[in-house]
């Protein structure tokens with residue numbers, strides 16, 4: 367099968383490796399010519415995954431039209447907030463029955479749309495053609511061939527199975543699920559909780575605090591999910607608890623690392639200057655807060671992360687606010 371990955375960052379590159387290792391002819395679209403050239407010449411992405419060798423069936427290009435020609439599975443791996451503009455450019459070259467796969471873990475600013483909704487609207491495709499891959503999937507570990515599992519969510523189970531088959535390798539084990547909403551919310555909101563976890567870590571707070579953040583973070587992910595029509599069981603799975611724990615616990619997580627910078631007292635701008643990677647939760651916390659408010663859902667941790675990130679609130683004040691709320695049943 368011909369597959370294409372649009373976006374040659376860390377997860378896009380690691381995902382192209384998975385597709386190649388699973389036996390698919392895979393084209394990786396890179397924005398910068400020097401990245402495409404380096405991948406074709408040296409079989410590795412020097413900027414994002416140095417030391418990870420891509421199979422000979424993975425090639426790179428800067429031409430999206432060339433990459434998309436004949437592709438049956440089209441994987442989207444760009445930052446959430448640029449997806450709409452990127453896909454508007456690519457839409458005319460999509461095959462009439464190609465399956466579109468979202469790797470993004472974010473919510474669009476302004477519209478509060480999930481990524482699959484942005485894809486449906488921008489590419490003008492029906493929802494049954496859009497799948498989501500989400501789970502505890504830190505790109506560097508997977509690129510190193512460490513065993514991991516994930517969830518392929520699609521309302522059309524035949525498409526979910528098509529994607530599952532295309533990405534099954536000795537080190538990557540995908541499960542199918544028809545709960546697209548739950549999988550997308552799990553992936554997007556865990557980034558916000560990981561920011562809170564990183565802040566707490568830098569403040570020197572211990573394991574009780576961290577376990578509380580994970581558990582109450584999962585509670586607010588679940589509340590939002592239920593309000594939006596997700597299946598509560600999804601949040602007990604890989605795309606819910608699995609990804610939340612994996613991201614919060616990992617020093618490799620960009621969201622946790624960004625939170626650590628905030629917890630050390632850096633401003634948003636200072637933290638952004640010292641990091642050149644995509645920490646999706648930083649922008650998505652605004653959209654998730656708006657989505658929650660629009661549905662009357664209480665998301666206290668998300669509210670406080672947004673205040674620390676975008677309103678300059680001291681993490682100590684945010685923590686005090688969280689702890690001084692009225693008590694309630696669990």
Ligand SMILES: NC(=O)c1ccc[n+]([C@@H]2O[C@H](COP(=O)([O-])OP(=O)(O)OC[C@H]3O[C@@H](n4cnc5c(N)ncnc54)[C@H](O)[C@@H]3O)[C@@H](O)[C@H]2O)c1
Pocket residue numbers: 373374375376377378379397414443444445446448452469470471472503504505506642643644646
């Ligand atoms: N890295 C991971 O471990 C991981 C795992 C699972 C999911 N994700 C999700 O995958 C998505 C992509 O993340 P990533 O880790 O590959 O990010 P990244 O920061 O490593 O790379 C982002 C890529 O997008 C490109 N890009 C930046 N701005 C762009 C624009 N305006 N137009 C087109 N391309 C642009 C960059 O050049 C880069 O190739 C995110 O939503 C992230 O949450 C990441």
Ligand SMILES: O=P(O)(O)OC[C@H](O)CO
Pocket residue numbers: 471501502503504505557560609612613618619620621622644645646
């Ligand atoms: O590095 P992060 O924080 O973007 O997390 C990466 C993945 O989403 C983990 O599953």
